Amino acid sequence: xxxxxxxxxxxxxxxxxxxxxxxxxxxxxxxxxxxxxxxxxxxxxxxxxxxxxxxxxxxxxxxxxxxxxxxxxxxxxxxxxxxxxxxxxxxxxxxxxxxxxxxxxxxxxxxxxxxxxxxxxxxxxxxxxxxxxxxxxxxxxxxxxxxxxxxxxxxxxxxxxxxxxxxxxxxxxxxxxxxxxxxxxxxxxxxxxxxxxxxxxxxxxxxxxxxxxxxxxxxxxxxxxxxxxxxxxxxxxxxxxxxxxxxxxxxxxxxxxxxxxxxxxxxxxxxxxxxxxxxxxxxxxxxxxxxxxxxxxxxxxxxxxxxxxxxxxxxxxxxxxxxxxxxxxxxxxxxxxxxxxxxxxxxxxxxxxxxxxxxxxxxxxxxxxxxxxxxxxxxxxxxxxxxxxxxxxxxxxxxxxxxxxxxxxxxxxxxxxxxxxxxxxxxxxxxxxxxxxxxxxxxxxxxxxxxxxxxxxx
Amino acid sequence: xxxxxxxxxxxxxxxxxxxxxxxxxxxxxxxxxxxxxxxxxxxxxxxxxxxxxxxxxxxxxxxxxxxxxxxxxxxxxxxxxxxxxxxxxxxxxxxxxxxxxxxxxxxxxxxxxxxxxxxxxxxxxxxxxxxxxxxxxxxxxxxxxxxxxxxxxxxxxxxxxxxxxxxxxxxxxxxxxxxxxxxxxxxxxxxxxxxxxxxxxxxxxxxxxxxxxxxxxxxxxxxxxxxxxxxxxxxxxxxxxxxxxxxxxxxxxxxxxxxxxxxxxxxxxxxxxxxxxxxxxxxxxxxxxxxxxxxxxxxxxxxxxxxxxxxxxxxxxxxxxxxxxxxxxxxxxxxxxxxxxxxxxxxxxxxxxxxxxxxxxxxxxxxxxxxxxxxxxxxxxxxxxxxxxxxxxxxxxxxxxxxxxxxxxxxxxxxxxxxxxxxxxxxxxxxxxxxxxxxxxxxxxxxxxxxxxxxxxx
Numbered sequence: 001x002x003x004x005x006x007x008x009x010x011x012x013x014x015x016x017x018x019x020x021x022x023x024x025x026x027x028x029x030x031x032x033x034x035x036x037x038x039x040x041x042x043x044x045x046x047x048x049x050x051x052x053x054x055x056x057x058x059x060x061x062x063x064x065x066x067x068x069x070x071x072x073x074x075x076x077x078x079x080x081x082x083x084x085x086x087x088x089x090x091x092x093x094x095x096x097x098x099x100x101x102x103x104x105x106x107x108x109x110x111x112x113x114x115x116x117x118x119x120x121x122x123x124x125x126x127x128x129x130x131x132x133x134x135x136x137x138x139x140x141x142x143x144x145x146x147x148x149x150x151x152x153x154x155x156x157x158x159x160x161x162x163x164x165x166x167x168x169x170x171x172x173x174x175x176x177x178x179x180x181x182x183x184x185x186x187x188x189x190x191x192x193x194x195x196x197x198x199x200x201x202x203x204x205x206x207x208x209x210x211x212x213x214x215x216x217x218x219x220x221x222x223x224x225x226x227x228x229x230x231x232x233x234x235x236x237x238x239x240x241x242x243x244x245x246x247x248x249x250x251x252x253x254x255x256x257x258x259x260x261x262x263x264x265x266x267x268x269x270x271x272x273x274x275x276x277x278x279x280x281x282x283x284x285x286x287x288x289x290x291x292x293x294x295x296x297x298x299x300x301x302x303x304x305x306x307x308x309x310x311x312x313x314x315x316x317x318x319x320x321x322x323x324x325x326x327x328x329x330x331x332x333x334x335x336x337x338x339x340x341x342x343x344x345x346x347x348x349x350x351x352x353x354x355x356x357x358x359x360x361x362x363x364x365x366x367x368x369x370x371x372x373x374x375x376x377x378x379x380x381x382x383x384x385x386x387x388x389x390x391x392x393x394x395x396x397x398x399x400x401x402x403x404x405x406x407x408x409x410x411x412x413x414x415x416x417x418x419x420x421x422x423x424x425x426x427x428x429x430x431x432x433x434x435x436x437x438x439x440x441x442x443x444x445x446x447x448x449x450x451x452x453x454x455x456x457x458x
Numbered sequence: 459x460x461x462x463x464x465x466x467x468x469x470x471x472x473x474x475x476x477x478x479x480x481x482x483x484x485x486x487x488x489x490x491x492x493x494x495x496x497x498x499x500x501x502x503x504x505x506x507x508x509x510x511x512x513x514x515x516x517x518x519x520x521x522x523x524x525x526x527x528x529x530x531x532x533x534x535x536x537x538x539x540x541x542x543x544x545x546x547x548x549x550x551x552x553x554x555x556x557x558x559x560x561x562x563x564x565x566x567x568x569x570x571x572x573x574x575x576x577x578x579x580x581x582x583x584x585x586x587x588x589x590x591x592x593x594x595x596x597x598x599x600x601x602x603x604x605x606x607x608x609x610x611x612x613x614x615x616x617x618x619x620x621x622x623x624x625x626x627x628x629x630x631x632x633x634x635x636x637x638x639x640x641x642x643x644x645x646x647x648x649x650x651x652x653x654x655x656x657x658x659x660x661x662x663x664x665x666x667x668x669x670x671x672x673x674x675x676x677x678x679x680x681x682x683x684x685x686x687x688x689x690x691x692x693x694x695x696x697x698x699x700x701x702x703x704x705x706x707x708x709x710x711x712x713x714x715x716x717x718x719x720x721x722x723x724x725x726x727x728x729x730x731x732x733x734x735x736x737x738x739x740x741x742x743x744x745x746x747x748x749x750x751x752x753x754x755x756x757x758x759x760x761x762x763x764x765x766x767x768x769x770x771x772x773x774x775x776x777x778x779x780x781x782x783x784x785x786x787x788x789x790x791x792x793x794x795x796x797x798x799x800x801x802x803x804x805x806x807x808x809x810x811x812x813x814x815x816x817x818x819x820x821x822x823x824x825x826x827x828x829x830x831x832x833x834x835x836x837x838x839x840x841x842x843x844x845x846x847x848x849x850x851x852x853x854x855x856x857x858x859x860x861x862x863x864x865x866x867x868x869x870x871x872x873x874x875x876x877x878x879x880x881x882x883x884x885x886x887x888x889x890x891x892x893x894x895x896x897x898x899x900x901x902x903x904x905x906x907x908x909x910x911x912x913x914x915x916x
Contacts, residue, residue, distance in 0.1 A: 041516075042750075060514060062512075062513075062514045063849065063852045063853050064849065065472050065849060065853060067853075073621070073786075073832060095769070104775070104779075107769045107770055111768075111770055111843065112839065112842075116850075131850065133846060133849060160778065160779065160782065162785070163782070163785065163808050163809055164778070164785045164808060166808070167735055167785030167786075167806060167807075167808040168785065170734045170735045170736055171733070171734040171806070173734040174731060174733065174734045174910070175732050175734065176732060218544065257746050274732075275731075276627055277627065278622040278623055278626070278627050279618065308558055310563070311560070318614065319616055321612065322615075323611075323614070323615025323616045323618075323619070324615070324619070325619050326616055326617075326619045326620035346619075346623055346627075347619065348619060348622070378560075378563065378564060379567060381564050381565070382563045382564065382566050383566070384566060385565050385567065386566040386567070386568065387566070387585075388515060388516075388517060388566075389566065389567065389568050389583045390568065392515065393515070393517065393583070393854070393855065393856065394853050394854045394857075395853045396853070414835045455795070
C-alpha cells in the first residue's frame with residue numbers, strides 16, 4: 001500500500017476536478033508579510049487499558065460521533081504462497097456473521113444499532129474502521145467485538161464473496177491499465193509477495209477454503225500487531241474500558257511470517273502494448289525508508305519535482321507549458337518492505353517520446369542543480385501549512401493519520417515536531433537527495449500502442 | 459468493506475451525472491440542538507452568501523459557486539463551461555498567471571475547481587487569516603480575467619487530454635456518455651459536461667471570453683464559507699471584496715428546453731475488447747428536488763435506498779444473496795439537479811448467470827415494490843440511516859460547503875436543505891410505492907449494456 005501520511009497523488013487521480021496551474025515567476029512574490037498557515041494543533045492522549053491495549057485518542061464533542069480506526073500489521077504479504085487473495089477475501093467477511101448471528105442477522109443488527117463498519121486489506125496491513133453516533137456506542141462496539149473475535153466465516157457467505165471477487169478479477173482481465181500494472185509489479189518485484197496480485201487470480205481464489213480464512217484470522221488478529229486511534233465524543237476512562245471490551249479477547253501475539261525487504265528491479269522497460277489514444281507512463285526510481293535520516297530532504301525535493309500537485313516542475317513543464325497531459329505527479333512510496341520514488345502521467349500516444357524527454361530533462365536538471373532556495377522555501381511553507389488541511393480535516397482523517405503515525409513509529413509528538421523537521425532541511429540536503437534517488441536508471445512502464453521511432457521533436 | 463469494485467457503469471454514471479453530489483442532502487437530526495448553525499444573506503449586488511461556522515480547527519473552506527454549467531452552453535458549442543473553469547486560473551488585469559495559486563500554495567492551502575451540468579465551483583481551504591485574501595483574488599477573477607491565445611491554446615490541449623483520459627480511454631465512461639445522449643432526446647443534459655471532442659477542438663479565445671462575460675458576475679453566484687469564522691466578519695469581508703463588483707446585466711434566469719414525453723424505450727450497447735465481464739444499467743427520467751411535487755423527491759431518495767443501497771437492500775438480498783446471480787446490484791437517484799434527472803438500476807452477473815438474467819431480476823424487484831410496496835420496517839431503517847448521515851456530514855467542513863453549494867445552485871434554498879430531515883420523516887410506505895408507480899411503472903427509458911467484444915446481443 002501507499003502510506004497516506006506524506007503523499008500527494010491529487011494531480012494524477014482527482015475527479016472531474018481540474019488540476020490547477022502555477023507558473024513560477026522569476027521575480028516572484030517574496031515580500032508577502034507574515035504568512036499564516038493553518039496550525040496543526042491536535043491534542044492527542046495516549047490511553048492504555050488494564051489489559052495493556054494502547055490507543056491514541058482525540059477527544060472532541062463538537063459533533064456527537066465516534067470514529068475508531070485500527071490496523072493489524074500483516075496484509076497480503078502474509079498470505080501463504082498459492083493463496084493469493086486470501087487477505088482481501090477475509091476482509092469481505094467480517095460483516096457476514098459473528099458469534100450466534102448469521103450473516104443477515106448480523107448486518108441487520110449493525111445497521112439498526114447505527115454502526116458503519118469497514119475493513120480493507122493492503123499489502124502490509126489490514127485496516128478496519130467503524131463510526132457511530134455517540135449514543136449508539138455500546139451496542140455498536142459489542143458487535144465490533146463479536147466481528148473481530150468470533151467471526152463465523154460460514155460457507156455460504158464465503159462462497160458468495162469469493163464469487164463476487166472472481167467476477168471483479170474477470171472484469172479486469174482485459175483492462176490494459178490493470179494488466180499493465182500487474183505486469184509491472186511482477187517485473188519490479190519478481191517472486192517477492194509485492195510482485196503478486198493483492199486480489200489473487202482466478203486459480204488461487206478457486207483453491208481457497210473457509211479454513212484458510214480462519215487460519216489467517218488467527219495469525220493476524222492479535223494485540224501485538226494492533227494499532228488503534230479514536231476520535232470523537234468519548235473520554236479516556238471510557239475508552240480504556242472499550243479497548244478491553246473490544247480488543248481484549250484477541251490473542252496476545254500475532255504469528256507473522258518473516259518477510260524479506262526487496263529492492264525494485266530498475267533499469268528495465270515494461271511495454272504493455274494496446275491500441276489506446278492515450279498512453280500511461282510510470283517511472284520507478286530508488287526510494288528511502290520513512291525513518292531514513294534523509295527522508296525529509298527527499299520529501300521536499302520530491303514535492304518540488306512532482307509532488308506539489310499544481311506547482312511542481314513536472315506539472316509546469318509537461319502540462320502547463322506543453323499541454324501534454326491532464327495530470328502528472330511524483331511521490332515517495334514507503335512500504336514495509338520496499339521503497340521507491342514514482343512518477344506517473346498519461347499523455348497522447350503519439351507524444352509519449354516527447355513526454356519522456358521532458359520528464360528526463362527535469363530529472364537531469366534536479367540532479368545537476370537541485371532546487372532553488374525559493375522553491376525550497378515555498379515547499380516548506382506549503383508542506384507545513386497543508387498538513388492540517390490534508391490530514392486532519394475530518395474525524396476519520398484524523399483517525400487515519402494517527403494510525404499511520406503509530407504504524408510508522410513516529411511518536412505521539414510527531415505533529416508538533418514535524419514543522420521543525422521540515423524547516424531543518426537545507427538546499428544542499430535536498431540536492432543530495434536528488435542525486436541519491438534520481439541518478440539511477442529507472443524502471444519504466446508504458447501502457448499504450450507500440451512506440452515508433454518517429455516521435456515528434458520536443 | 460472489501461475490494462470488490464463498484465460496477466464501472468455506476469462510476470461512469472456518477473461521473474457523467476454529477477460531481478460532488480451529496481448522497482444525502484441535508485443536515486439535522488431529531489434533536490434541534492443538532493441543527494447546524496447556518497447564516498445566509500445577500501449582498502446588494504445580488505451575491506448570495508452562506509456561512510457555516512465550524513470552530514473545531516483553524517481552517518476555513520471558501521467556495522464560490524456560479525449558477526452556470528455545461529447545460530447552459532449554446533447548442534453546438536459544448537465544452538465552454540469546463541474550459542472557462544480551467545481558464546480562471548490564468549492571468550487577470552490585476553494578477554499575473556499563477557499568482558493566486560501560488561498564494562494558496564504558499565500558505566499551505568488546498569484549492570481546486572469543478573464543473574457540472576448546473577454549476578461551476580471554485581474553492582480554497584486555508585487558515586482563517588487568509589480568508590480576506592482569498593475573497594479578493596476570487597472577486598478579482600470574477601470579472602477581470604485577461605485571456606490571451608498564449609494561455610488559451612496550451613490549456614485547450616490539456617482539456618483534450620483530460621477528455622481522452624476520462625472518456626475515450628474508459629469503455630464504461632464511453633457507454634455512460636452514449637446513455638446520456640440517448641436518455642435526453644432534447645434537454646442539454648444529453649451533452650457531456652466536458653463537451654464533444656469535435657466541439658472542444660473548435661473552442662477558442664473569443665468563445666471563452668464571450669461565455670465568461672455572459673455568465674460570470676456576483677448576481678449569478680453563491681458564496682459558501684464554512685469553518686472557523688464569525689458570520690459578521692464574513693459579511694464585512696465579503697462586502698469589501700465581492701461587494702465591490704457590479705452586477706452583470708447579461709445574467710438572466712435559466713430557462714432550458716424540457717424533454718418531450720418519450721414513448722419509445724431505447725437500448726444502448728457498447729462492446730469493447732477491454733471489457734472483461736458484462737453489465738447492465740437502466741435509466742428512468744424522473745423529477746429532481748427542484749421540480750418535484752412536495753414529498754416526491756424525498757420518496758424517490760428513500761425508494762432508491764430501499765431498493766438498492768447497501769447489504770440490507772432488496773437488490774443485494776435478492777440478486778446477490780438469495781438468487782446468487784449477481785456480483786453487484788444497486789440503485790440510485792440523483793435528486794440534486796435543476797431539471798429532469800434520473801433513477802438508475804444496475805447490476806453485473808456472476809457465475810453462470812447472464813446479463814439478461816440480471817436485467818430481468820432487477821426489474822422483478824422493482825415490480826414487487828410497484829405491486830406490493832415497501833414495509834414499514836425497511837423504510838424506517840433507511841430513514842434512520844439517512845438521518846444519521848446528516849450528523850456524520852457535519853464532521854466534514856468541505857462536505858457541508860459542497861452540500862449547500864450544490865443545492866443552492868440547483869434550485870433549492872437554505873431552508874430546503876435544513877428542513878430535509880423533517881420532510882424525510884413524513885414519507886410513508888404508501889408515498890414510496892406511489893413514487894415508484896408514478897415514475898418507474900413504464901419501464902426504463904434507456905437500457906445500457908457494457909459487453910466484452912465477442913459477446914453477441916441476445
